[in-house]
Amino acid sequence: MKKRIVITGATGLIGKKLVNALTNHGDEVIVFSRNAGKAKSIFPMAVECVEWDYERPEQWKPKLENVDA
Numbered sequence: 115m116k117k118r119i120v121i122t123g124a125t126g127l128i129g130k131k132l133v134n135a136l137t138n139h140g141d142e143v144i145v146f147s148r149n150a151g152k153a154k155s156i157f158p159m160a161v162e163c164v165e166w167d168y169e170r171p172e173q174w175k176p177k178l179e180n181v182d183a
């Protein structure tokens with residue numbers, strides 16, 4: 115069953131492998147990154163790459179709705 119999953123740390127060593135494994139499994143992945151443009155270039159298969167800034171939760175908090183993990 116396909117899941118909708120938010121990943122932080124996706125551009126790191128373990129994160130890259132995790133995103134690839136999840137998308138290969140058929141899951142929808144939303145990547146939270148301090149540099150969404152860079153993340154999108156690394157993960158074109160991600161459903162969405164979201165600019166993450168701790169001090170601006172209004173930008174990313176809505177993306178946490180309707181996710182499985």
